[in-house]
Amino acid sequence: MITPKRDPATREAAVNRMVQRQQHRGPDDRGVHSDGPATLGMCRLAIIDPANGHQPMISPDGRFTLVFNGAIYNHRALRTELALGGWNFRTNCDTEVLLAAYALHGAACLQRLRGMFAFAIWDAREQTLFAARDPLGIKPLYYARLPDSGVVLASELNALLASGVVPREIDPTSAGEYLAWFTVPAPRTIYRGIANLPPGHSLTVDAAGRLKTGAWWQLPAPAQSAPVAGNYHDFVSGLRYQLEDSIRAHRVADVPVGAFLSGGMDSTAVVGLMVRGGAAKLKTFSLTFGEAGYSEQASARLAAATFGTEHHEELITGARVAADLPHLLASFDQPTGDGINTYYASQTARRGGVTVALSGLGGDELFGGYPSFRDLPRLQRLLPLWRRLPAGLRRTVVAHLSGRPGARARKLADFLAHARDLHELASLQRRVLPETVRLALLAPEARAQAERLGPNHPMLEDFAFELIGADPFQVISAWELRTYMADVLLRDSDVFSMAHSLELRVPFVDRQLLEWLWPQHDYFKYDPRRIKRALADATADIVPEPIRNRRKQGFTLPFARWMLGELRPFLDETFSRASLDACPWLQAAEVQQLWTDYKARNDTRAWSRVWTVAVLIAFANRRPAA
Amino acid sequence: MKALLLSPELFLHEGGIARIMRLYLKALCEIAGPGGRVDSVVLNDNPGTDPRATRYSTARLGEQAGCQRRRLRFIRETIRLGRRADILVCGHLHQLAVAWLARLCNPRLRYYLVAHGIEVWRPFTFLERRALLGAHRILCISEYTRRQMLRFFPGLPAERLVVVPNTLDPYFAPDLNDQLSTAPFATPRILTVARLTGTDTYKGVDTLIEAMPLVRRDFPLARLRIVGQGDDLPRLQALVQRRGVGFAVDFTGPLSDEALRAEYAACDLFALPSRKEGFGLVFLEAMTYGKACLGARAGGTPEVITAETGQLVEYGNIPELAAAVADLVRYPRDSEVVRRHADSFAFPAFTRRLAAALA
Numbered sequence: 001m002i003t004p005k006r007d008p009a010t011r012e013a014a015v016n017r018m019v020q021r022q023q024h025r026g027p028d029d030r031g032v033h034s035d036g037p038a039t040l041g042m043c044r045l046a047i048i049d050p051a052n053g054h055q056p057m058i059s060p061d062g063r064f065t066l067v068f069n070g071a072i073y074n075h076r077a078l079r080t081e082l083a084l085g086g087w088n089f090r091t092n093c094d095t096e097v098l099l100a101a102y103a104l105h106g107a108a109c110l111q112r113l114r115g116m117f118a119f120a121i122w123d124a125r126e127q128t129l130f131a132a133r134d135p136l137g138i139k140p141l142y143y144a145r146l147p148d149s150g151v152v153l154a155s156e157l158n159a160l161l162a163s164g165v166v167p168r169e170i171d172p173t174s175a176g177e178y179l180a181w182f183t184v185p186a187p188r189t190i191y192r193g194i195a196n197l198p199p200g201h202s203l204t205v206d207a208a209g210r211l212k213t214g215a216w217w218q219l220p221a222p223a224q225s226a227p228v229a230g231n232y233h234d235f236v237s238g239l240r241y242q243l244e245d246s247i248r249a250h251r252v253a254d255v256p257v258g259a260f261l262s263g264g265m266d267s268t269a270v271v272g273l274m275v276r277g278g279a280a281k282l283k284t285f286s287l288t289f290g291e292a293g294y295s296e297q298a299s300a301r302l303a304a305a306t307f308g309t310e311h312h313e314e315l316i317t318g319a320r321v322a323a324d325l326p327h328l329l330a331s332f333d334q335p336t337g338d339g340i341n342t343y344y345a346s347q348t349a350r351r352g353g354v355t356v357a358l359s360g361l362g363g364d365e366l367f368g369g370y371p372s373f374r375d376l377p378r379l380q381r382l383l384p385l386w387r388r389l390p391a392g393l394r395r396t397v398v399a400h401l402s403g404r405p406g407a408r409a410r411k412l413a414d415f416l417a418h419a420r421d422l423h424e425l426a427s428l429q430r431r432v433l434p435e436t437v438r439l440a441l442l443a444p445e446a447r448a449q450a451e452r453l454g455p456n457h458p459m460l461e462d463f464a465f466e467l468i469g470a471d472p473f474q475v476i477s478a479w480e481l482r483t484y485m486a487d488v489l490l491r492d493s494d495v496f497s498m499a500h501s502l503e504l505r506v507p508f509v510d511r512q513l514l515e516w517l518w519p520q521h522d523y524f525k526y527d528p529r530r531i532k533r534a535l536a537d538a539t540a541d542i543v544p545e546p547i548r549n550r551r552k553q554g555f556t557l558p559f560a561r562w563m564l565g566e567l568r569p570f571l572d573e574t575f576s577r578a579s580l581d582a583c584p585w586l587q588a589a590e591v592q593q594l595w596t597d598y599k600a601r602n603d604t605r606a607w608s609r610v611w612t613v614a615v616l617i618a619f620a621n622r623r624p625a626a
Numbered sequence: 627m628k629a630l631l632l633s634p635e636l637f638l639h640e641g642g643i644a645r646i647m648r649l650y651l652k653a654l655c656e657i658a659g660p661g662g663r664v665d666s667v668v669l670n671d672n673p674g675t676d677p678r679a680t681r682y683s684t685a686r687l688g689e690q691a692g693c694q695r696r697r698l699r700f701i702r703e704t705i706r707l708g709r710r711a712d713i714l715v716c717g718h719l720h721q722l723a724v725a726w727l728a729r730l731c732n733p734r735l736r737y738y739l740v741a742h743g744i745e746v747w748r749p750f751t752f753l754e755r756r757a758l759l760g761a762h763r764i765l766c767i768s769e770y771t772r773r774q775m776l777r778f779f780p781g782l783p784a785e786r787l788v789v790v791p792n793t794l795d796p797y798f799a800p801d802l803n804d805q806l807s808t809a810p811f812a813t814p815r816i817l818t819v820a821r822l823t824g825t826d827t828y829k830g831v832d833t834l835i836e837a838m839p840l841v842r843r844d845f846p847l848a849r850l851r852i853v854g855q856g857d858d859l860p861r862l863q864a865l866v867q868r869r870g871v872g873f874a875v876d877f878t879g880p881l882s883d884e885a886l887r888a889e890y891a892a893c894d895l896f897a898l899p900s901r902k903e904g905f906g907l908v909f910l911e912a913m914t915y916g917k918a919c920l921g922a923r924a925g926g927t928p929e930v931i932t933a934e935t936g937q938l939v940e941y942g943n944i945p946e947l948a949a950a951v952a953d954l955v956r957y958p959r960d961s962e963v964v965r966r967h968a969d970s971f972a973f974p975a976f977t978r979r980l981a982a983a984l985a
Contacts, residue, residue: 173943192945210933387749420749421778452833452901452942461924465773469780 001163002122002129002205003150004037014163015041018154021162025069025155025498031055035065037150038122038129042067047253047356047503048075053093059103060088063125066099069155070117070139071503073249078112102130107202110216114249114512116505118197120153127207135217135511137186137199137486140494144194149209156495157333160194167193170620172446172585177458179441180450182337182432182612183487185458187213190334190619198459199486217511219478220518222469228520235524239538242513247273250358250507258283258354260345261311263299265532265547266360266369270507272542274358275307284309285349285357287316287341291558299547306544314348318558318566325570325618331499335619337432337612339492346497346504355503361489362508365480366517367535368473368526372429372480377472379415380422387420402436407606410434418455422472423464426479427457432612441594441613446585457483473522485509560607564599571595574614574621582620591617627984629654630707631666632725633717637676638668642907643742646767646792647717648682650740653977654715655684657984663688665711667703669721670695681797704728708735713762713984719745719754726757736762738984741787743767743904743926747774758782765790765983767905768926788983791929792905793976794968798883800891800915812849812874814955816841817893817917819886819908820900823856830899830922831862833942838871840948845955850875853889890915895954901941903927909936913968916961918954920947930971935964 001011001018015032019041023030026043033040033056042055048071057066072078075094078101083089087100094115101109102121107130116138120131131153133141143153144166154160161168171192174184186196197203200217229235251257251274259271261284271284284307286300297313304311321328321340328343349357364370386394394416401413411428414435419425431438435455439447457463463482467475490509497504507513517525527533536548563571573579575595580588591613598610631651635644654664664686671692679690691703701724708714708728714737716725725737739761750758758764758779764787766772772787820829834850841848852862852875859877866875881889890896896912897920905926909919919936921927928938937954939946 384749423777449942449944461774464777468773468776469784 001040001150001152001165002038002209003146003148003152004209005148005150008034008039011039014152014165015039017162017164018159019043022154022156022159022498024501027501029054033058033065035122035124036127038065038124040065040067040120040122042069045355045498045501045503047071047255048094049092050254052091053095055095057095057099059099060090063123064099064103065122065124066095066102066119067121068095068098068117068119070115070119070134071252071505072097072113072115072117073252074112074114075252107132107216110202114510116509118155129205130202131197131204132202132216133197133199135200136481136509136514137490138494138506138509140491141197141203142189142194143197143203143211145211151205151209151211153203156498157189157191157194161191166191169193170585172443173449173453175583175585175616176438176442176446176450176453178335178616179433179438179613180431180435180455181457181483181487182430182608183491184334185483185487188458199482218466219470219474219481220515222471222474222519229524232524235520236534236537238516238520239534242516243269243273243507243538244277246507246510246513247277247358249510249512250505251277251279253356255355256283256353257356257358258285258349258352259309259358260284260349260360261286261300261303261309262360263296263301263303263547264360265535265543265550266363266508268299268303268360268543268547269363269535269539270358270360271303271307271309272539273507275309276542282307282309283312283349283352283354285312285314285345285352287344287348288313289316289558291561294558299550302544303547312348312352314344316344318562321562322566322570325567329615329618329622331495332615332619333495334491335616336488336492336495337608337615338488339496342493342504343496343499346500346502350500350502355501356505357497357502358505358507359493360508361493361506362481362485363532363535365477365485366508366514367532368477369532370476370480372426373473373476373526374528376422376425376429376476379419379425380472383419383421383425386416402434407434407437407609410436414455421464422475423460423467423479424456426476427460427463427483428455430457430479430484431455433609437609440590441587443585443587447587459483471522473526474518559611560605563607563611570618571610571614574617579617579621583617586617627658627662628710628712629658629662629664630704630711630714630728631664631717632704632714632721633666633668634721635670636666636668636682637678638671643717645795646742646907647740648678649793649795649973649976650715650717650980651679651687652682652684653973653980655686656977657981658684658686662686665689665691665707667691667693667700667707669693669697669700700724701727705731708732711735713738715740715765715984718742722757722761723753726760729760738762739764740790741766741771741775743771744902746771747778747902749778755779755781761786763788763983765980767792768929770926770929771904790976790979790983791971792907792910793971793973794907794910794914796973798887798911798914800887813847814845814849814894814951815892816848816850816951817853817889817896817912818850818898819853819889819896819911820898821856822852822854822858822862824858824861826856827858828901829903830901830941831858832865833899833944833947834897835862835865835869835871835875836944837947837951838874839869840945841951842871842874844948844952848874848951851878851889851893852876853878853881853886855880890917893917895920895936895951897921897947897951898927899939899941899947900927901925906930910968910971913964916965918959918964920950920954932967935959935967 026045028046029044040056072094075097078097082100116134118133118139118141160166169192174190178184184190186198202216203213261267288295288297398413398417401409633647665688673692693700704724709732716739729735895918899922901924903925909930919931921931922941923938924941937950939950
């Protein structure tokens with residue numbers, strides 16, 4: 001917290017409340033330090049050099065004070081370089097490496113970091129604050145301006161609210177965005193007045209209190225000359241080297257490291273590469289379900305047996321989810337339509353004795369695992385033909401599709417009505433609720449705002465400009481990386497793993513790997529006849545053949561069934577009039593109808609839409625935590 | 627240099643494109659140099675010389691062909707005058723295919739497009755793409771417009787798109803003889819100038835009206851002056867009634883230049899929180915009067931409004947809009963700094979940039 005208009009005691013009390021509120025993120029140590037108008041606080045999950053590395057960490061000359069969330073995987077290499085530059089290290093901790101790197105190189109140090117991070121550093125001499133977030137958004141950072149021109153930052157929204165200086169007011173515009181995207185896309189958050197620093201961005205607050213944000217990293221531009229593989233064999237060899245290198249980097253820790261093992265290709269490849277890299281007695285974790293058709297138990301067991309890991313399975317039932325919902329909802333800092341699987345996998349891993357777990361998250365985005373990679377280029381080719389049709393005919397077709405009951409027809413209507421190029425197709429394809437349904441669920445004021453902003457993703461132009469000249473595979477991959485992965489998968493993974501004091505690492509979401517992979521020929525990376533063939537071929541000697549040739553299943557839960565069974569009382573209460581009174585930005589009757597229709601039609605494909613709305617209502621009804 | 631200027635309009639109406647293309651005419655005449663000549667073919671204008679043409683030209687001005695909306699005549703005149711020109715500056719994408727045709731008849735002709743904004747932020751037809759590929763350079767009024775064109779036509783060589791920001795009409799500069807506004811006393815007085823048509827609802831005039839109840843919570847004497855006309859007026863008037871701010875919002879209708887100057891001089895801040903402004907010439911006009919500007923963080927607006935000259939808000943975010951008004955009133959921007967910023971877009975600088983782009 002930076003504010004010259006509050007005395008240090010008041011600031012420290014506020015920061016102590018914030019630290020206490022996110023104690024689960026770091027139960028091993030905590031500290032608060034004030035300097036001039038700044039107070040910094042931290043609770044630490046000790047991973048590297050657990051005995052040292054207390055935060056806030058202060059430079060020997062007292063100029064810099066750092067709080068840092070995350071891990072710098074290349075800290076050993078940087079340490080050698082920085083020591084040669086004159087820094088006298090006192091610990092073996094990556095925090096001190098970051099402190100030294102910033103002290104010696106300033107903001108340029110970001111380009112040297114390999115890892116996941118969100119940090120803030122106070123410069124007592126210049127009276128400035130610098131904060132930054134990793135390139136792809138693994139670690140979060142939220143901030144709010146205070147009425148007295150101060151700034152307050154935290155890793156979780158709940159902590160910002162606990163400061164007592166930020167109002168807890170749900171933003172109706174954000175609620176509308178959430179209904180579209182299943183999450184509130186950065187830089188907005190669910191709360192009015194609190195912003196989410198986007199991935200790859202930094203923030204500075206100068207001595208006059210002016211706040212500036214800007215991108216310090218972008219996806220590689222197509223014009224940048226980068227070495228690309230000349231043939232598929234070289235490509236696969238190069239990819240294998242990069243994967244092994246990323247796994248090696250992500251295993252760096254002084255505490256037990258395990259892995260999530262769902263039985264899919266991504267997590268199996270990660271576990272296989274870990275074992276191949278020398279991970280002995282590796283513990284792996286997966287979830288199982290009583291309901292037929294959801295478990296990937298057989299694949300996970302096959303992988304565990306192949307690699308000889310100590311495999312832990314956890315049975316998840318609807319009754320258990322229903323019982324855990326209060327804690328789950330308390331763990332959220334923003335509503336999300338996803339993430340419960342990560343909550344349980346993290347809980348299982350932590351109880352299984354590991355402090356760090358690796359996950360296969362990001363494989364679908366990098367290697368074309370989603371249907372969007374196949375479908376969107378086809379739709380893109382049809383768009384010019386569609387736009388040549390007379391406008392009246394197009395309007396009639398869109399109106400007809402919008403009026404049909406199925407979500408697929410309405411989604412197609414959204415594409416036809418609003419998409420003009422691949423970016424807009426990629427933007428619209430991740431929507432949960434079709435535009436007509438979303439608008440119907442919103443109260444007049446929120447609806448008017450949603451209509452003004454339109455159906456496309458709020459960052460459409462920023463992403464489209466970043467990707468000028470990119471090939472279709474890169475465009476779709478970037479949209480998946482920048483939207484669904486950053487705003488849903490990574491955010492949920494951070495919140496739900498940290499809820500159990502587990503550090504989740506994602507070796508596919510690695511800047512070095514991505515920068516190598518990005519300029520490679522798209523026909524090496526993707527083959528519509530063999531999804532994720534690049535990853536499969538690069539790990540062909542590791543991943544068992546049945547897993548390589550399996551159809552993608554994903555890490556899903558049998559929600560559709562639970563919602564009509566064990567979760568039904570929760571949902572009945574959530575969709576009640578009393579509960580909806582806390583959501584003045586929703587059209588109560590329409591929202592209740594959504595739940596009534598779901599119960600009546602038993603349309604199992606609609607569960608995510610109903611659940612998404614339910615989570616938002618339940619979130620609005622949360623009582624503020626003490 | 628022998629130049630030919632194509633434009634949809636120059637003098638028939640006071641539209642944004644007409645106003646900027648007049649300045650292109652003036653700049654081309656200055657760039658033409660001794661022995662040079664600048665002809666023009668204007669689709670909608672009437673034949674003959676408009677009395678205002680002398681203001682916007684020099685002795686280099688040659689033939690002026692007004693085509694009275696007759697497209698065939700426009701094509702014929704363009705080909706005829708294009709035969710004796712070295713360069714052709716086309717003022718609108720819709721006319722670029724004609725420029726391409728003129729080049730077929732005169733292979734040494736280099737043609738340029740002025741890309742204003744919303745008309746080029748979309749996928750292009752086959753004919754447009756063909757004509758765009760033949761353009762020697764595309765003069766984009768903002769970096770935002772440049773990027774939109776590259777987004778929708780990635781095959782366009784990026785180096786051919788150069789940014790030539792719009793400029794202020796030197797005849798619109800503040801004058802000692804400016805009238806005083808007769809509008810009722812208000813503090814703050816917020817001014818907006820926009821076309822009020824159903825196709826221009828993105829200009830955000832409705833969001834300004836929506837913000838007025840919040841603004842008046844902080845400033846009970848606040849007043850919004852809306853300059854412009856169009857078929858969206860009844861909707862906006864109804865919105866004013868619904869929000870209960872009829873006593874705080876004035877619709878002035880269209881104004882003469884003199885009356886508009888008086889409005890600029892009298893306002894406390896200028897606001898146009900538009901979602902799709904290619905550049906936002908009205909911001910520059912307000913800035914010449916030293917007035918802080920409020921715009922949306924969208925389109926080309928962020929290239930005109932800086933932290934020192936105003937404030938940017940998210941389009942459509944009513945509370946943020948009201949807070950920005952309060953901020954600009956409580957912490958007024960230095961009017962000298964604002965004027966100096968407007969000076970960086972003055973006509974001489976524009977002429978230099980244009981000459982460099984045409985070279």
